[in-house]
Amino acid sequence: MSFFLHSNRQAFAGAFSLVMICFTPPLYADKTASWLDAVTVSGYAKLATSSPNRAPTAVELDDLSLFVSGKFNRWLNPFLEAEAYKIPLWEAGKGAQFNSAQLVVERLYNDIHVTENDTLRAGKFLAPINHWNIVHAAPLVWTTNRPVTSSYSRANYITGINARHDFDAVAGHALEVYWQPVEEFNPKAFSEHERHYQAVAGARWIAHEDLDYYLGVAFQHADVAHRNETRNSISMDGNWLHKWFELESELLFTQVDTDQLHYRNHDWGGYAQMAVPLIGHFNLIGRYEHFEFGNKTAATNTALGGIVYRPVPSLSFKLEWQQTQGSIYHNQTGLYSSIAVLF
Amino acid sequence: MKRWVVLGLVAALMPVSIVWADLYIIANKDLPAAQLDKDDIAAIYLLKKKHWENGEDIMPINLPAQADARNRFTAEIFDSTPEKLGSYWDQMLFKGETPPVTQNSEQAVILFVERVKGAIGYVETKPQSQQIKILQQFSSK
Numbered sequence: 001m002s003f004f005l006h007s008n009r010q011a012f013a014g015a016f017s018l019v020m021i022c023f024t025p026p027l028y029a030d031k032t033a034s035w036l037d038a039v040t041v042s043g044y045a046k047l048a049t050s051s052p053n054r055a056p057t058a059v060e061l062d063d064l065s066l067f068v069s070g071k072f073n074r075w076l077n078p079f080l081e082a083e084a085y086k087i088p089l090w091e092a093g094k095g096a097q098f099n100s101a102q103l104v105v106e107r108l109y110n111d112i113h114v115t116e117n118d119t120l121r122a123g124k125f126l127a128p129i130n131h132w133n134i135v136h137a138a139p140l141v142w143t144t145n146r147p148v149t150s151s152y153s154r155a156n157y158i159t160g161i162n163a164r165h166d167f168d169a170v171a172g173h174a175l176e177v178y179w180q181p182v183e184e185f186n187p188k189a190f191s192e193h194e195r196h197y198q199a200v201a202g203a204r205w206i207a208h209e210d211l212d213y214y215l216g217v218a219f220q221h222a223d224v225a226h227r228n229e230t231r232n233s234i235s236m237d238g239n240w241l242h243k244w245f246e247l248e249s250e251l252l253f254t255q256v257d258t259d260q261l262h263y264r265n266h267d268w269g270g271y272a273q274m275a276v277p278l279i280g281h282f283n284l285i286g287r288y289e290h291f292e293f294g295n296k297t298a299a300t301n302t303a304l305g306g307i308v309y310r311p312v313p314s315l316s317f318k319l320e321w322q323q324t325q326g327s328i329y330h331n332q333t334g335l336y337s338s339i340a341v342l343f
Numbered sequence: 344m345k346r347w348v349v350l351g352l353v354a355a356l357m358p359v360s361i362v363w364a365d366l367y368i369i370a371n372k373d374l375p376a377a378q379l380d381k382d383d384i385a386a387i388y389l390l391k392k393k394h395w396e397n398g399e400d401i402m403p404i405n406l407p408a409q410a411d412a413r414n415r416f417t418a419e420i421f422d423s424t425p426e427k428l429g430s431y432w433d434q435m436l437f438k439g440e441t442p443p444v445t446q447n448s449e450q451a452v453i454l455f456v457e458r459v460k461g462a463i464g465y466v467e468t469k470p471q472s473q474q475i476k477i478l479q480q481f482s483s484k
Binding site for chain 2 (some may be wrong): 040041042044067068071074077079109111112116134135137139140152166169170208211212312313314342
């Protein structure tokens with residue numbers, strides 16, 4: 001909610017709106033076309049139930065996201081995603097609750113298509129650190145819980161600029177380079193185990209991305225906000241969609257230079273995940289993850305098994321059991337389920 | 344008896360093939376493009392190629408997931424299935440790219456392409472309209 005109170009942010013949003021208004025009218029020489037034809041409104045919702053061993057069973061509306069995109073011309077292709085998240089609905093011992101919600105602007109940017117193969121993006125956007133971060137919408141991923149490797153240790157959002165060059169559109173061979181010169185715009189309210197970033201620079205080389213598989217390598221240099229801490233990460237992630245199964249994996253190493261309490265000078269970890277189609281749109285999911293934190297003595301080892309019912313690609317029902325050993329700050333042993341829909 | 348065994352063996356060894364009709368990739372006649380190859384068509388439907396040579400926006404048109412022509416199109420262009428392509432488009436929607444517009448019938452695709460200059464579609468019935476040009480034809484199998 002603080003977004004609406006911050007004068008700089010109001011100025012940013014005002015400027016963005018002004019640009020949209022100024023650029024839009026000349027785009028349609030065809031009198032029969034409306035500028036609304038160039039606008040797409042979409043979104044997704046995720047209702048989750050969690051029953052971890054060391055916390056009460058709870059039901060929450062984890063995500064209610066709305067995104068609006070406009071495709072007006074080469075210069076003006078704005079995108080806005082606003083999200084209400086972690087809205088508690090019911091908790092064991094407390095009953096029904098409708099008393100809190102978090103609201104955040106997840107993405108707010110404009111794309112300029114400099115050439116057919118070069119795109120310049122400015123604003124707040126998802127950091128291209130891996131495929132999971134780029135398509136993290138609940139209906140599009142296999143599990144209710146996200147692997148630690150895919151999100152921890154690096155900036156997930158960038159407020160700045162991103163340049164992308166596509167070497168081969170069909171094979172998906174591309175390179176992205178991004179830079180965040182200032183602190184993140186309208187950041188999420190994080191827990192004590194997460195962090196905000198002051199300045200970030202990074203790149204992702206996508207070796208291949210099509211309907212069958214993708215492979216990417218990412219690098220990120222990040223200064224942590226309000227701490228004397230610098231992080232340099234390198235990671236590789238890939239996915240292979242075979243007729244009979246889907247394999248996905250990511251490996252990450254982050255060198256951490258900090259004056260905070262730490263037990264090692266790095267985070268590192270990785271996961272391997274497999275999805276096997278069963279009968280009637282049911283899928284069997286398995287995942288194993290190992291992650292070592294620079295600031296925690298114990299590593300975390302998590303095994304996950306679950307069932308996903310996905311009658312159409314945009315709707316999924318998930319039920320999973322997660323067994324965690326070691327550090328439990330990000331993954332707790334327990335039963336989790338969710339319903340997610342993309343609309 | 345021997346004849347029946349031979350006939351049975353021949354029948355068993357014959358490949359089971361799906362009979363497909365011709366597939367036409369169509370666009371408005373006013374577009375400068377005369378022909379498109381498979382890679383161009385794939386790039387358009389992967390939402391990677393967004394503009395025609397004259398700068399006009401490309402608007403790819405789709406048929407419903409159950410349509411035979413969509414099965415044929417996905418197999419011919421991507422060697423894949425409509426489900427995989429549908430999942431890909433859902434991901435692209437989340438990334439801010441608008442998936443192809445779906446029309447309910449081939450006739451609707453033809454009407455759309457006749458009226459919208461940047462549109463491109465695919466049909467199994469050869470269009471007779473003077474407003475339409477065929478950019479590529481894939482013969483029946």
